[in-house]
Amino acid sequence: xxxxxxxxxxxxxxxxxxxxxxxxxxxxxxxxxxxxxxxxxxxxxxxxxxxxxxxxxxxxxxxxxxxxxxxxxxxxxxxxxxxxxxxxxxxxxxxxxxxxxxxxxxxxxxxxxx
Amino acid sequence: xxxxxxxxxxxxxxxxxxxxxxxxxxxxxxxxxxxxxxxxxxxxxxxxxxxxxxxxxxxxxxxxxxxxxxxxxxxxxxxxxxxxxxxxxxxxxxxxxxxxxxxxxxxxxxxxxx
DNA sequence: TCCATGTTTCTAGATTATTGGAAATATAAA
DNA sequence: TTTATATTTCCAATAATCTAGAAACATGGA
Numbered sequence: 001x002x003x004x005x006x007x008x009x010x011x012x013x014x015x016x017x018x019x020x021x022x023x024x025x026x027x028x029x030x031x032x033x034x035x036x037x038x039x040x041x042x043x044x045x046x047x048x049x050x051x052x053x054x055x056x057x058x059x060x061x062x063x064x065x066x067x068x069x070x071x072x073x074x075x076x077x078x079x080x081x082x083x084x085x086x087x088x089x090x091x092x093x094x095x096x097x098x099x100x101x102x103x104x105x106x107x108x109x110x111x112x113x114x
Numbered sequence: 115x116x117x118x119x120x121x122x123x124x125x126x127x128x129x130x131x132x133x134x135x136x137x138x139x140x141x142x143x144x145x146x147x148x149x150x151x152x153x154x155x156x157x158x159x160x161x162x163x164x165x166x167x168x169x170x171x172x173x174x175x176x177x178x179x180x181x182x183x184x185x186x187x188x189x190x191x192x193x194x195x196x197x198x199x200x201x202x203x204x205x206x207x208x209x210x211x212x213x214x215x216x217x218x219x220x221x222x223x224x225x226x227x228x
Numbered sequence: 229t230c231c232a233t234g235t236t237t238c239t240a241g242a243t244t245a246t247t248g249g250a251a252a253t254a255t256a257a258a
Numbered sequence: 259t260t261t262a263t264a265t266t267t268c269c270a271a272t273a274a275t276c277t278a279g280a281a282a283c284a285t286g287g288a
Contacts, residue, residue, distance in 0.1 A: 014124035069264045093140045183234045
């Protein structure tokens with residue numbers, strides 16, 4: 001993941017409504033949850049909900065799928081994983097970051113599936 | 115790490131200049147770099163530099179230490195590590211996030227030193 | 229003491245993000 | 259068709275963040 005994309009993903013998560021939305025989607029798995037369901041859980045007016053879901057989508061953190069009248073959103077784990085890899089590699093370099101761990105994860109180890 | 119702190123750390127990193135500052139500090143280790151050094155590398159006016167360093171400091175991502183006339187900033191690896199742990203646990207749950215990996219990291223495994 | 233250097237704080241304007249009502253769009257069901 | 263439901267887009271107001279000049283502060287050296 002490049003710095004530009006990492007920045008976009010960070011900005012996507014750096015808002016309490018969006019982080020809450022994303023955290024609701026994480027355990028919902030690949031099927032995700034309908035927009036209405038998310039809005040009801042967080043008590044958000046529809047326009048506000050839609051605004052934040054769009055931000056998450058532009059950050060590549062969630063995907064969208066229509067099913068009947070409902071639109072389902074699902075977490076994109078690959079982008080999240082790439083962000084974690086980016087932070088580990090670029091912001092947590094060397095042994096300093098994980099003193100109790102055997103070895104820091106490297107790009108090669110983590111990026112196989114990205 | 116709690117959601118509120120994670121949000122603060124995410125917002126701290128979610129800006130061009132601040133991510134660049136933090137990335138300069140990461141390889142600089144515990145000694146860190148002088149504010150002036152950082153400002154010169156990124157060509158920032160002093161007030162702008164100071165503004166962003168303050169943000170990073172409030173997010174707990176960097177520490178400050180005066181030495182003579184210079185003020186040295188250093189990355190706080192513990193907070194960064196805690197953020198990565200938070201994202202791994204809360205935003206990357208289950209096997210979904212690391213399909214090519216043996217087992218997802220758990221809170222117990224990662225939090226020993228935090 | 230006086231001056232130079234490194235950095236911060238003050239401040240105000242500029243930019244960008246967020247909010248939510250109202251209208252528009254898409255789908256499904258009667 | 260018509261109506262109901264789910265959601266988005268439009269838009270204007272508000273809020274938050276960012277920028278950088280100028281002034282202030284702290285330290286060290288002459």
